[in-house]
Amino acid sequence: MTKNVRVRFAPSPTGPLHIGGVRTALFNYLFAKKHNGTFILRIEDTDQNRYVEGAEQYIIDALNWCNMPFDEGPNKNEKFGPYRQSERKHLYKKYADELIASGNAYYAFDTAEALDFHRKDHEAKGKTFIYNWHNRLKLSNSLSLSAEEVKAKIEAGDDYVIRFKSPQDKTLHLKDIIRGDIKIDTNILDDKVLFKSDGMPTYHLANIVDDHLMEISHVIRGEEWLPSLALHYQLYKAFGWQTPEFAHLPLILKPTGKGKLSKRDGDKLGFPVFPLQWTDPKTNEISRGYKEDGYFPEAMVNFLAFLGWNPGTEQEIFSLNELIEAFDLKKVNKSGARFDPDKTKWFNHHYMQEQSNDGLAELFLPIINEKLNVVQSESEESHLEISRQAQNNNHIDVNYVAMVIGLIKERATFVSDFWALSHFFFRAPTAYDEKASKKAFKDGTKAILEEVITIVNNIEDFTVENLQTEIKGWITNSEIGFGSVMMPLRLALVGALQGPDVFDIIFMVGKAETLKRIENVISTL
Template identity: 75%
Template sequence: MSKNVRVRFAPSPTGPLHIGGVRTALFNYLFAKKHNGTFVLRIEDTDQNRFVEGAEKYIIDSLNWCNIPYDEGPGKEGNCGPYKQSERKHLYKQYADELIASGNAYYAFDTAEELDFHRKDHEAKGKTFIYNWHNREKLNNSLSLSAEDVKTKLEAGEDYVIRFKSPQDQILHLNDSIRGAIKIDTNILDDKVLFKSDGMPTYHLANIVDDHLMEISHVIRGEEWLPSLALHMQLYTAFGWEAPEFAHLPLILKPTGKGKLSKRDGDKLGFPVFPLEYTSPEGEVSRGYKEEGYFAEAVINFLAFLGWNPGTEQELFSLDELVAAFELERVNKAGARFDPDKIKWFNHHYMQEQNDDAIAETFQKQHNELASIDVNYIALVVGLVKERATFISDLWELSSYFFVAPESYDEKASKKAFKDDTKDLMLQLVDIISKNTEFEVETLQTEIKGWITSNAIGFGKIMMPLRLALVGALQGPDVFDIMYMIGKQETVKRIEKVIAIL
């Protein structure tokens, strides 16, 4: 690319960061890193009525957990700060005034009651009220008032807004990197509010000014901002600025494929929609992927495929591989269905790639029963059972018998495994095990299988009751691995416990 790539993620600190916002941040990050560019975080906090204490920290913590940290932003000052819009509000008035001076914007003094009257009047006539060229010169603004009246109102401190003057009878030819060419008839556009007399800009003005001053080259944002593209491009033209390239990402849809994914969907179907656990100011706790046991790599790999595909059969990508493969042109226009089972599939894969020692440390912290057990032993157990696990929280159910003897035996399996001659066979097995001096997997396997073969005993007659004695159910890794791990004394003790009930 000819110009330096600078992209931004610009969330509002009004609550937790939705997984859709994480996907937007991820695509910005991938694009920036692909082109050796800069990933900027800007906090859009001009709406102080919706500001939530702690939300900004939550956003930053979420990006860091996902391993997609920003290059510039709060706490990482570059040459384009400050990076919070509330600290930049002194900038916006001059640009609003510039638009008025150039004839691209005007003061509007209409009260809420006046505007409500016009809406209801239009509705009564079967029409829709739009504040634009149709009626702007009949309303209470600087286009219909004399210069003297406007000056008087401003000097008197009367409330006002500054509206963009959308042109009449023009066709805007816009381009989106994902959706291609777009044509908009300006006659259907309303004159959006850009600035208010309380000194605060609206999203539209602050967004454009900040993107320009921060030298943003590409705006990659959610589909919900597509209707704003016409206004934003007109603002760039009005200022005489070069516009960035725009790309609007597809919606993330409910698991049913119908409608935008919401927190309610997660609550209803039992999956998180936030990267980290979040506690609202009212005390409501929302689940997070981190606390639910998901690996950041799994979440990122999954999110990358919500609306993008590499054009190959490959599904498992490291972050570096995603950076290398990512192209905006391969982002889909259609919405992407959120599949809770698919993200579990990714997590299962990344579970297998985790270091056993690291998993063991986390596993030990999750269960008081493991507090006094050597973490190296726990790591060996993890290596034997993790292929069946999707989450670290699955490990106790899969491996508890390595740490504590089973208290009961699966009823259905017991009927299948325990026969009339089982007690006698298990007594013989105890004798063989007791005489084994090495107690290694190989020697145990050789001796026990040799005994079974030489005496023409069915393998199931020995292996099923043996597994039940060790595990309590017909599950788990190789029985010889289990015997070796729990040791000779514990192995004999567990078999003798079964013998006692036969």
Template identity: 65%
Template sequence: MTKDIRVRFAPSPTGPLHIGGVRTALFNYLFAKKNKGTFVLRIEDTDQKRYVPGAEKYITDALEWCNIPYDEGPEKDGGFGPYRQSERKHLYKQYADQLIENGNAYYAFDTSESLDEHRKIHEANGKTFIYNWNNREELNNSLSLSEKDVNQRLQSGNPYVIRFKSPQNETLILNDEIRGEIKIDTNILDDKILFKSDGMPTYHLANIVDDHLMEITHVIRGEEWLPSLALHVLLYRSLDWEAPSFAHLPLILKPVGKGKLSKRDGDKMGFPVFPLQWNDPKTNDISSGYREDGYLPEAVINMLAFLGWNPGTEQELFSLSELINEFSLSRVNKAGAKFDPEKTKWFQQQHLQNLDTSIITSAFEKILNDKNIQTTVDLNTVVSMVKERAVFIDDLWDLTHFIFISPSEYDAKAVKKAWKDDTPTLMHELTRILDDISDFSSDNVSTIVKSWIKGKEIGFGKIMMPLRIALVGSLQGPDLFDIASLVGKEETIQRIENAIEVN
């Protein structure tokens, strides 16, 4: 019988969620939904020294804003909780003890000072100190000490750690869903610490135990965890558990050059690397977020999906449901994916165009309200006129402000180019033409004005450019007669007269 698919996203609440983390959450979510499985959120908060207040809420808020909610997790118990590692502390010791009993782990009493001394000696000889099969029986641990000595130390409360006993002279054959077969010589592995005498497990043990107890079938995580794969597979084997399938996602790289994308890259180049704005409680620093910068979650998700994955077709624009239908780990690349801020803006612009005009209009109406602008202008028409040129909702104001506020200043370069000696005379004549028009629809005004220009046997630019300056204040903007129709006959004539007076 095939197991139900269960995947997990397991961030640490040590700060804001980087978009690399969001990408990991997204790929887990897509894989789960594609396979009718369960997406679990587990908060790995055992490192209390690095714990940052507010970080867990930031994680859940970010997932919610991105429209990739978890099925199980904090406040959503699916029978496998608790979902915070700090609330699962009582679970781990028994498995550390089990590894001791079956000979796959041992107590180590080495002090940090003695280990530092070993490192210095190795470095002096041009070597790297690794705590493993090569020297563990010569160090201060239960493999080199008598059973009586070990028991005495434990009963006396001597500080200790429990280390995994990596196997010797074995070639591990590992499989990664993205990278294929990986061979590891166990002689190069170190004996990682699994448990500390303060009663807390290290990441490696807690991670394995939690994934097993939560019945996780696929571990989809970042490439930075690839060096831990051998240890994790060995831990599963040592506990006589079936290991899940593993898939390690490629790194998200800097826009220029090599290296992992960082907050510093975003600060330097002016783009966010976090989904939401983050107010650091320790430093009071504020980091920008995609939400606050005006990006649509659909655009961010679409952009992130293409960082390491491709559908195998020319299609680039995807809704979340389309991503779910098309996603597969087989189409995730091994190589790092270079982040492109301009491509992100392109995704934003495309998704904005695909939004229903009424949704954009509603958001635009809020912008006008915030500016205390009351208008009877049909906002749906305004939005339809300019939305193709907008990247963000806020751009709509820059593209249409002249519809709501009559120009009080005129672009000097535009005036110099378009406003000639005979312009005032022609503009006065145009106001008389406009005043006689009863049907002030865009098409009708266009027909009448263009017919008049033709009849005068002058270039269209001699009228159209000054008229645009009068209505807009510059030589930019959408169709001139659409603008005139929206502001109305009286306002159009008034703006022309204002421009004649000023220029």
């Protein structure tokens, strides 16, 4: 690619960033980095009525969490700044006036009431009202009024908008990297408003002007902007500017494959649709985020990359650098990409296994402390035995926690899964699963466990290997079924027939704690 690649992600700060927006940002980022280009963040806040406090910072935080920091944007390398459209509004009127001077746009003075009348009149006749070549000379605008009338209206302070003058009887030949050649009949296009009566440009004008001034080489955006491509293409031609290359990404579909993925789908099916948790500043409603739900950013980036793009190989796990290397817009699909919540968990499970046990231990420690404190507060007379590694309820050896995680993380998808998989490493069971108890405890089980107590107590070099050798050797020599020993022993240690290897549990909780737990299950059952 010979041209200098400059792409932009241009969200509106109207609330939290949907994962569809994150996917758009990701594809822009990957394309820029693949071609040693520049990834730009531009905040498109021309619609001040929908502006939401905190949304811009949320967008920046989300990009940073996904490890996709922008190269240029608000308060960063402002080579073509400012990067908020509300701070650029002084620029747009000049360009709107240029279009009027060249005959590509016109003033329109139609009131909302007049336009509403025309719409209803058309509906009554079974037609659709479109403001364009077939009726604009019958409406109140600078094409139907004399120059003197137009001047008088402007000087009198009458409200007006500036509309693009869409051509009649032309065929536009457009190109899209993903969708190929597109033909558009200009007769079906309406004369879009470019400049509003409040003195602000619409998205269409501001977007084109900013892309030109910021030297954007490729516009990579969602499919919902495909209907605007004809207008944007014509605006570039009207200004005499070089058109960037366009690529319109496919929609992200509901898990059913029908319709665009929405927040309601996430709420209904129990998964987030935003990268970070969001609290609505007006209603205080909290929306879940992938970060807070326990997803790793690497997992989110990996599964988002596959929503619409396919490398053409069997490989599914890609680091960010590998994605950059493999990414190609020509391998992006035209059809919508179905969102699969189970697949997102599959990716997270994979990246969970790649995390260091020490790092996961730091994430798990607050959960452990919370759980142990809750238990303590439930009953001051509780006789719970905390393992020897828990020095007190507010301090647990992080190295011990890391060792525990090494035994259980293969069965975990989220850090929040750890407690259910490992609670018995941090406190003794206070109850025993009823079904498991009936299965594990038979006539003679008490005598068997008493013998296990003797064996464990006599092991001086307390290692996993020695525990296995002594207990398994005794089982073999005594000709006792392994299940007759291991099931009640596991029940004593865990409270249920689950968990990692019994000998690992015994070693981790220690000799004294193991003996107490066996004695407790004997006296209880």
